[in-house]
Amino acid sequence: MSVAIVLFTGDLRLHDHPPLRAALAAADEVVPLFVADQAIEQAGFLVPNRAAFLADCLADLDAGLRRRGGRLVLRHGDVVEEVCRVAAQTDAREVHLAAGPSGYAHRREQRLRDALAAGGGPQRRLVVHDGVAHVVAPGEVTPGSKDHFAVFTPYLRQWSGQALRAVGAAPRVVRVPDGVQGEPLPERSRVAGVSPGLARGGEDAARARLSAWLRDGLDAYEERHDDMAGDATSRLSPHLHFGTLSPVECVRRARERGGAGAEAFVRQVAWRDFHHQVLAARPQCATEDYRSRGDRWRGAGDGDGAADDVAAWREGRTGYPIVDAAMRQLAHEGWMHNRGRLLAASFLAKTLYVDWRVGARHFLDLLVDGDVANNQLNWQWVAGTGTDTRPNRVLNPLLQARRYDPDGAYVRRWVPELRDVVGRPVHEPWRLPEEQRAALDYPAPIAELSASLDRFRRARGRG
Structure with a gap:
């Protein structure tokens, strides 16, 4: 019986899955394999929200395979070592894998290709499929x-x-060779620190x-x-x-x-x-500016209050309700409305003039859809160091709030301190009478918009 391996990575589905379809066509039996990558865990990328969502996805994938006569084989450790180990145990001649865009994915593919070719036993080959993700x-x-x-x-x-x-259907039958061992699947309930409103995966x-x-x-x-x-x-x-x-x-x-x-x-x-x-x-753009603007960002050790400003931003206590609402949605759901992402990022990088990497890391710590390409490059787009053709644009949180949350319903949903504020002051609570303002338990703005805009323009050489 011929055997092939399908290595699942960021493609945890059965419908329209070219690597799985190709493996089923090439072999009598297939090992659906997922390796919990120790390198990703050690890099701090497997944060609670994504770990919980991943647990849902793996359980659902396993259930779908079992309905088709198969099962998911889970291993922990180094991806290349575990794939080679399973290939040797099952005498698999092909490993099918979806291509990834990151530098890490490229290095993983090359390591796996080299290891399979140098195994010393039967010739094994890696088949990388584009157009899956x-x-x-x-x-x-x-x-x-x-x-x-x-x-x-x-x-x-x-x-x-x-x-x-063409979109491929899910397979009707998946035959897995007997004897290949896997580890127990993770469970969402065992992951600590998950956002309470995190959606279900799978x-x-x-x-x-x-x-x-x-x-x-x-x-x-x-x-x-x-x-x-x-x-x-x-x-x-x-x-x-x-x-x-x-x-x-x-x-x-x-x-x-x-x-x-x-x-x-x-x-x-x-x-x-x-x-x-x-x-x-440009894989270096995961950490470096795509287009440097010569910024000298405020830093936590500069004695300029940057650390306090970043803490207020993370906690949703900036004094700008639309920004705070977005940050609190992120904390509660592990997800944020796209307009909220733009506003929160512009406020940190341009109004507070804090390095975009600080914000990008916080987003990656919480976002269930935290994707290196989209997260880092969207942050750079907003910061003006990426692909934006207008790198010095600054999103005014008050104007944006009036346009995209005109009735204040989004703010009232996520900032309960302002739930009873009527009308336009919900976006500008500092305009309320002093007695009302004092009763809100809501902070004053941590930055003045016009002064912050002047600071940013001077920093970019446009002041």
């Missing part, structure tokens, strides 16, 4: 002689013109959410996606991050429905691919 794989479209697009609009034009592969939950979104939310998305109180976004980003949904299927199904809402939604999926192709070409 993306609609258009990194490097598939490029501008002339360059290796990636640095501006979104021309990228979107080429991205939109690419033919999409392919079943993902597919149910996608269907409901296409039916009830997509048509109005163009008009309502920035309505912070309306919560009118898809909330599919955690499922795209963990691969419980195929981005190709999402785009195909949205386009089949059509309309302005579908176009707007597909554009957001394109942004995801855009950032992944930037990171694939």
